Amino acid sequence: MSRYANRAARLCTHLAGQQLDAFIVTSPTHLRYLTGFTGSNGLGVVTRRDTYFLTDPRYRGQAAKQVRSARRIFTHRPLLEAMEENRCLSYCRRIGFESHVLTYQQYRVLRKAFPRKLFIPTSGVVEKLLLVKDSAELEAMRAAMRITDSVYTEVIGLLRPGMREHDVAAEISYRQRRLGAEGDAFDPIVASGERGSLPHARASEKVIRKGDLVTLDFGCTVAGYHSDLTRTVAIGHATRRAREIHRLVLMAQEAALAAARAGIRASELDAVARRVITDGGYGPAFSHSLGHGLGLHIHERPRVSALSTDTLIAGSVITVEPGIYIAGWGGVRIEDDILLTQTGSTVLTAAPKDLMVL
């Protein structure tokens, strides 16, 4: 069975458990996962008998190449309406849809086109399938992470006082593409000096100065899959305080990496890192979650936070990224991506972690 047919079959098993006869996929990311299609206008319908894929005729060539395990339908009509004339939902009564993706307007179109069907709002159905990565997914993620690791090495080679944060971000984007990335995983974060105290600072016009700590947080995508890496480096020299805080964040991160394995609760993993930082006297300064699931989405399940109810399972990829943020001073964050296994975890990112003084 092909990779995509296998995924649709897993979805079907799930549908049976929820008494659903069919499932409508409108998220482009989830459609890519289930059919391989990467275009902008597509719709998937998974029933217990068949998988249908609908798009418009612009994508005839692309769909013929990408979508092999579904019945392909080309139509000039709005795709949700076209399901009707193509009888995609024959014999189906209870039909699940992605209620956190479908707009109200699209929902009205559905109701009008199929007045006798029962549409059941769902959320998190395909997201559940994404929890465990198969070998093709891991291959794409490893490729993305290799690019990000290499670009980190290149960029610390050219970081120097006088550069604007924006220019560093431009170098990161450029170099990731040159090494084969489809694009950035998100707008690169380059936060220097006091701006380091903002965990999600985008790159700004600020000029990087001698004595600044600089947090670089970036990633790329390969075949839709994300990498996500953070390192904090020092420019010119590092104060004793900077060294202490960096060491504490690194200890917290290493403690979490050592504890990560299938079977541990995500909230407990968060606590492992948080304990180290709290014991070091900086508890409140670690103001966000330990990490997040990573894959086709930059943020996906499992949740890796103090409030998470998820238990980690083998085959998930998560980030581990503790940080300390001090308003008016700056911040330090260190992030790796790891694959969870039965007995522990494999760290997928490889950039060096000791505090570099550039």
Next chain:
Amino acid sequence: MSRYANRAARLCTHLAGQQLDAFIVTSPTHLRYLTGFTGSNGLGVVTRRDTYFLTDPRYRGQAAKQVRSARRIFTHRPLLEAMEENRCLSYCRRIGFESHVLTYQQYRVLRKAFPRKLFIPTSGVVEKLLLVKDSAELEAMRAAMRITDSVYTEVIGLLRPGMREHDVAAEISYRQRRLGAEGDAFDPIVASGERGSLPHARASEKVIRKGDLVTLDFGCTVAGYHSDLTRTVAIGHATRRAREIHRLVLMAQEAALAAARAGIRASELDAVARRVITDGGYGPAFSHSLGHGLGLHIHERPRVSALSTDTLIAGSVITVEPGIYIAGWGGVRIEDDILLTQTGSTVLTAAPKDLMVL
């Protein structure tokens, strides 16, 4: 009155005409237009008395700077629910929402939080305000277009046989950022040789060869506003056919530029360009619309196509981008951005248009 207060007032006038007491803004782009907020989690409520802006406490500092003309509300709760405890909808009965943006799940949250209110699905309300650009908007668009024009000049200076399309796209993104763009307007299109026959080809691994025509279609954003430019150049030499087709596309484009003014129907403007290409014998090879509105969205109103029912008005910015696409051979497209005026139009992009042989 500030720019944002003025926009909210225009929206209010519109609400009165539709017997709406309030309007809920969930599109991040429209929220930026109405309040100035650029963060990721925000909600706007425009009533006949007040404008409210809701976000979470992470954005306290940013909102204080960006959002001056609305009542700011910070809450840890989901924003749609928080409207209730903050009494944003008191005295309002008929409440419009953006039905093409709000998800089904969000709609259910609204219904549950406000069981006695009437929620009226709308679409295209804020989009209508966007039709006429004010001076601040035009300034941002002109800045984006200047960057794109400059990068075009830089990039044709380094285009040569042996480069991959991907590498050219990476140069474009990099150079736009370096000149001050927030980012790309969309993934740059670099389509060489036979790939030029695909109007929306993204850049690929293909190597650019001597004799290829190369279509470059790219833009950037400044303060959220887009530029969008296309030129087709020849590598090494241009065949007679390439020159003829380029000349025909350019004639069609110039004819449309000369005809563009407030008061003309968009379908008629499309016809002006299409007639030139049809008379030249390539009618069916111009397989898309003449252009589209441009601003905070890369595609917005007015529609500029054969099927459009819009009449062009002064103050709109549109693209004018005829093309000829021949499977197995390649394609040519030429695109400028123009501002419509009462008596004609102002061409905002300035890159040279004669066929360059590089």
